[in-house]
Amino acid sequence: MKNLVIVLLVGLFFSVNAQTKYFESDIQGIRKDLREASKQIVAENMLLTPKDSTIFWPLYDEYIAERKLLGDKEVAITEEYMLNYYLLEEDVASKILEDLMDLERDKQSLKNEYIRKMKKVLPSKVVGRFYQIDRRLNILIDAERASRIPMLKND
Numbered sequence: 001m002k003n004l005v006i007v008l009l010v011g012l013f014f015s016v017n018a019q020t021k022y023f024e025s026d027i028q029g030i031r032k033d034l035r036e037a038s039k040q041i042v043a044e045n046m047l048l049t050p051k052d053s054t055i056f057w058p059l060y061d062e063y064i065a066e067r068k069l070l071g072d073k074e075v076a077i078t079e080e081y082m083l084n085y086y087l088l089e090e091d092v093a094s095k096i097l098e099d100l101m102d103l104e105r106d107k108q109s110l111k112n113e114y115i116r117k118m119k120k121v122l123p124s125k126v127v128g129r130f131y132q133i134d135r136r137l138n139i140l141i142d143a144e145r146a147s148r149i150p151m152l153k154n155d
Contacts, residue, residue: 034141035064035068038064038137039060039064041133041137042060042130042133042134042137045129045133046126046129046130046133047129048126052122052123052126055121055122056118056122056126056130059114059117059118059121060130062114063110063114066110066114067107067110070103070106070107070110073099073103073106074103077096077099077100077103078149080092080096080099081096081149082149084096085150085153088152088153093152111134115127115131118130
């Protein structure tokens, strides 16, 4: 059920996002709802001891705050793509592609950084479980996003 909520929120987010920048407050509200739903799923599935919980949650909150900044970049890239979709010039397509590759690298670097931080202070099994949950959530979000953003046209 929780996964369905996330998929619906993500779908709405990317549908609104793909339309125009005029829905900025809607986008931010949906992103906030998505973060809250994700945090609830993480909380329900981590099975933390009280001791691990006091260590895990501040790190998780830091991770999500930094990931939000990357999400802001992703929104901007998606907006740029959608605004230029019908008349996409070669130089704009090249810039968007470079921005997307940089974003993917930054997402992976952030995940690696926080996994290492967590491994220093938490048992590896706890960190591994978080990695699995986070990965599954991101796969769902990425699949939904990919289904909502149109493929490049061949001219």
